[in-house]
Structures are given as C-alpha cells and as structure tokens.
Amino acid sequence: MSADSRRIRVGSRIRFGDTEYDVSGVDGTVVYLTTPGCAPLTVRAADLLTDRTFRVLSSERSRRIAPPPIFEQLPVEVRERALRLEHHITEILDGVPFDAPTGTLPRPEYCVLTTTLRQREVSKAAEMAASGEPIPLRSLQRMRQSYEAENVFGLVDKRLIRRSSALGRADERVVASVRRVLAANTEASSGSADRLRRAVERDLAEQYPGESVSMPSRPTFYRLLDRMAEARHATGSARTRRTLAKQPTGPFGSVVAVRPGELTQIDSTPLDVAIVLDDGVIGRVELTALVDVATRSIAAAVLRPTTKAVDAALLLAKAMTPEPMRPGWPEAIAMANSALPFQHMLAVDDRLRDAAARPVIVPETIVFDHGKVFVSNTFRSACRTLGVTIQPAHPDTPTDKGIVERTLGSVATLFAEKVTGYLGSSVERRGNNAEGQAAFSLVELQSLLDEWIVTCWQNRPHDGLRDPLSSKQMLTPNEKYAALLAVAGYVPAPLSGEDYIRLLPSVPRVINAYGVKIDHRVYDDEALNPLRGEKSGIAALGGRWAVHYDPYDVTRVWIRNRADDAWITAYWKQLRAVPQPFGQDAWNHARRVVAERGQQAPTEETITAAVDDLLDRAAAPSNAGRAASSRKGRRVAARTRATNSVASPIPPTEPVAGPALAEQDADDDIADVIPLPVFDPDKEAKSWW
Structure with missing residues (x-):
C-alpha cells in the first residue's frame, strides 16, 4: 500500500469495519470520524492504521488549489466576492478559514469535533444574515458543494462565464442569408442597416420558397449584425470594408530579411x-x-x-x-x-x-x-x-x-x-x-x-x-x-554614371546622316559620324540603336558606341531656341496644341515655339496668363518646371567627342549646358526635378 493510500487528513473518506466514515478531525494520535446517522467515533491512529478493514476511499485535495487562468480575467469585484465566500466556506468545512493564522482554534459553533456539517452551515447562514450579506441555507449548501468540486472557481457566478452562441437564438437560415447578403455588399456602396434587412428578406424568399422563415424584429436584426464578424463596416466605410475582405483567410506569413536591401x-x-x-x-x-x-x-x-x-x-x-x-x-x-x-x-x-x-x-x-x-x-x-x-x-x-x-x-x-x-x-x-x-x-x-x-x-x-x-x-x-x-557583411555600392544612364528609358532609332530623330526632335554630335547609316548588330532592335533619353530633359540623348563601349552624348539641335530644358510632357502637349490649330505636319521649330509659349504663359503672374492656359497645360507646365528646377544630374561618362555646340556662334542665345561631374550627390538626389 502506497504512502498516499495510508495518509489521513481532514476531509478524507475511509472505510473502518463495515462503515464508511469522514475524517472530521485529527488531534495528535487521535482521529475523529463521523458518518450520517451515527454518533461520532474517536479512534487512536495506531489502532486505525493496523486494522485489516481500514481503507482510504478518497483523500481530500488541498483547499488552496490555484484557480484557472480565466479567474484572473474576471472583474475585480467578482474575484473579491469569491475569495470572501471562500473564507466562509472553508470555515464550514475545516472549522477555521483558509486564511486564518497557523494555530488558530475554531470557534465553538464551527468546531468539527462537536458540531455536524449542517449545524455549521446553519450557523454560517445566520452569521452572514447578521452581517448584512444574507445567503439562504440552500444556496450556501450549493456553494459548499461547488467549492468542494472546483475550489474557489466554483464560487464564481456562472452567468459571467457561461458559454453561449455569439448569434443568440437566431434561425440558422436567417444567419446564412445575412452572410450571403453581406458578401454581396462587399463591393457595393455603403447604405443603411435597413437596406440590408430588406435584402435579407428577398434572399430568404428566393432561397426557401414556400417555407415560413420568420425574420427577427428590427432591433434583434440590428443586434445580429453587431455580433457577426462579417458585418464589420457593413454600413460604414466602403473602402475599409473592401480592404478587410481582401485579408488572407489563413495565418499571415512573414519573410525575415537579414541584410539591408535583401527585401x-x-x-x-x-x-x-x-x-x-x-x-x-x-x-x-x-x-x-x-x-x-x-x-x-x-x-x-x-x-x-x-x-x-x-x-x-x-x-x-x-x-x-x-x-x-x-x-x-x-x-x-x-x-x-x-x-x-x-x-x-x-x-x-x-x-x-x-x-x-x-x-x-x-x-x-x-x-x-x-x-x-x-x-x-x-x-x-x-x-x-x-x-x-x-x-x-x-x-x-x-x-x-x-x-x-x-x-x-x-x-x-x-x-x-x-x-x-x-x-x-x-x-x-x-x-x-x-x-x-x-x-x-x-x-x-x-x-x-x-x-x-x-x-x-x-x-x-x-x-x-x-x-x-x-x-x-x-x-x-x-x-x-x-x-x-x-x-x-553588407557593402553598399553607390550608383555609377553608366548605371544611371542604363536606368533611363530607351527607344530604337536609326542614326541617319542628319542625326537621330525622336518625336520630331533631331539630336546630333560629331561622335556619331562613324555610326551614321551603320547597323547596331542587335537583332531584337532590327539593327537599330538603343537611344537612352531623360523624359524630364529633352536637351540630350545617349547612344552606346559598340567600338569602345563608351556613351556618346548627342544634343538637340534646337537647344538654342529654348530658354531652359523641358520635358517630354511639355513637348507632347505642344504637339497637340499645334495639331489643333490645323497644322497636320508641324515642324520642329513650330513645336519649340509652342513649348516656349506654354512655359511663358504658365510663369505669367497675371490672371490673364493663367486663364490662357488649359487645365491640362497648367499641370504639364507645373510638372515640367518642377522636374527642371535644377540642372539635369546625369553622371558623366568619358566623352567620346565634345558636344556639337562648338560650331554655333558665340553670340547665339544658347541655353547653359551644365558639365557633368564625376559624382555630385546633390544633383543625384535631385534628379527627379
């Protein structure tokens, strides 16, 4: 027989002879036994343990078992009441409260040796009534039984922790219909809850023809919407509703990046x-x-x-x-x-x-x-x-x-x-x-x-x-x-000039005797002489050359020379005619303006003049100047000036030849061409202007 099976403590139930007893007290070598309908029995512990009929049927657990974690989540007043009741219940069961100091003697009306369990319960009910916290005897007995089964958690009002359906007693068919209506409402414009209710009524009539499906009352229907997760933002922000609907149904995954730039x-x-x-x-x-x-x-x-x-x-x-x-x-x-x-x-x-x-x-x-x-x-x-x-x-x-x-x-x-x-x-x-x-x-x-x-x-x-x-x-x-x-061990590698040019968009073009033409603009440079009329050798481009350009500065383009793998900078021939660099947007808008005037094949000079006029009118401070521009023209002009408020920051490459501007007269009104330094971080960072 194990040690636990021979251990006697207050609350243990034992068999002694032909009778089952409850151990109501232990005093040194004396054990006090009680059983309903019989007088209390006092037995020496040595005689009890050596008797052949002695058996421990159950051993009472410790009164102070830690409550489940949910107990700590309950309101403070609920927990305080449960602990206060535990004080009284343990005094009924053991004669002294669980929180009494060691060596405390039981009060006479709660002594387990001289009173029965019912007597102690009656005494406790009278005591609590006198203290202003009356509890009926039957309720006190139920609390005692709950405490013996669940410890302090058994003294909590079960209405606070009762598990119930979040949707109440709503008809399953109504709930299914509401879910279908809410799913259809995801992409619709937001409306009132009453609109959803009418949609549910129509859905029920379509899904269950001939059946009598009772709709909940209006207040009950509104409460049902509040409880359903699918109804979040059903009558609120349509954008939020669509965003929530796009969330993954499973757990969110994550990718951990361990170095800068990896992701x-x-x-x-x-x-x-x-x-x-x-x-x-x-x-x-x-x-x-x-x-x-x-x-x-x-x-x-x-x-x-x-x-x-x-x-x-x-x-x-x-x-x-x-x-x-x-x-x-x-x-x-x-x-x-x-x-x-x-x-x-x-x-x-x-x-x-x-x-x-x-x-x-x-x-x-x-x-x-x-x-x-x-x-x-x-x-x-x-x-x-x-x-x-x-x-x-x-x-x-x-x-x-x-x-x-x-x-x-x-x-x-x-x-x-x-x-x-x-x-x-x-x-x-x-x-x-x-x-x-x-x-x-x-x-x-x-x-x-x-x-x-x-x-x-x-x-x-x-x-x-x-x-x-x-x-x-x-x-x-x-x-x-x-x-x-x-x-x-990550080492940053700042962008080089050639990498920057590679990032620019490109178009396939033929290098003609007069240069390269892009959207009626002609670009040329002496360095293109060996390439005029030549094939690029790139089959995907049909033998044409990949010409890189900056859409925010149409004053120059770049062509890679296959002989020495260097970049050739070709400048726009009409550069002298414009007061500042401008972008592709302004050029395209000017082409449309000229076309609307009835000119089917506008020349490069005509479009250049239209661009100049557009920028002049955009910069005019008067109301007349602003009124002269269309809404589209104002936005194009604003974008053009914003992207060209500083010089173009294209990093340089080793020049193949000087720009084709040397042949122009010194007296010509030429736009300033800013030389490209080896690396200018200020201009690099402002490249979008």
Missing part, C-alpha cells in the same frame, strides 16, 4: 497636402517611396504631380545615391555624426564624406502591386539592368506589402499633417478653406520631406525593429542598418 517594397499614394503649382494653381502630389524591410529605412521618396514609370525607375537610382548635406541642415544629421558605421562605409567609398545620415540601400528584391507604373517595361527594364529581382504581390492582397503601406500611412500622420496646407485624409476630415492655406511649391515640399526622412524617420525608434535579445529595446532604422551591416 524592399515600393508603392505610391496621394499625399494629403495642397501645394502651389508653378502657375499659382493649387494642386496635390503623389508620393512614391521605396522601403527596406530589414531596417525599415525609407531608401528613397519622391513627390510628383502624377507618378510615371520613369519615376519609379529613377527612384532606384536615388536609393543607391547618398543623400547630400544641404545648406541649413544641422551637422548633427551628417552621416559622420550618426549611428551609421561611417568610417567603415567611408573606406568603401570616399564620396560619402559629405553625405547626410541616410543609408545607401542597394535593392535585391522589390515587392510591388499591379499598378501600371510598376508593371511597365520601363520599371522592369531598370530592375533587370541593376540585377534586382521583382516580386509582384498577389492580386487584391495589400498585406503582401504591408510594410510600405504602413510606412506611407506614417508619413501622412507624422509629416503631412504637420505641413501647412494639410487637407486631411478625407473630405469629412478636411478643414475650412484648407486649399487656401497651401504655401509650398513642389520643390520646397520635396526638400522638407527629404529633411524629415533624415532627421526624424531614420532616427525614430521603430516598433518593428526590436532587439531579439531584449524585446523592450526598440532600434531606429539607422541603428538597425549599422547592426545588420556588421553581421551580414
């Missing part, structure tokens, strides 16, 4: 800030950002009136280009004074000496949605040129690129709403005459955004960058970059 995400969104366009018209811009998953760094972010494929392609170049320190920026945000491993990076590339504290990210994989900007050949070609793997997100699955989605939302709350001219995230959040408060131009707003990224975002602790060994410690993007740089 990046790109996306565009309208920025809720009103700006002053070049002609004084108030407008909005789109924000396109590339975010590094491993460090949560905003590798690059640009603002445009409308985002185009070339903007996304050139965004890669900005991510791989150091952010220069600008006039007015404090020295504290220089890379040399930041958490970034400046000395290590400087040893790799001395051009980082005057850079700001924004890390250089070389993307390896980019996740993007199915927007036309990112699925374009221009963007894909740029990724292939840089050896970047592209990973389209699943259709209608915004969670595939949730990090960049959340980052763009953070830019809206942490940056945009603090800028003068903030419009709010929706019409209902918009202030009175918010557009009239617009104060910044596109160039100024871009400069503010660049400074905010360097000073705030890159040095702000991020919840997604917690130290794995100390989860309470959050890292900043710059600190995470420094940590991963040392662990992963």
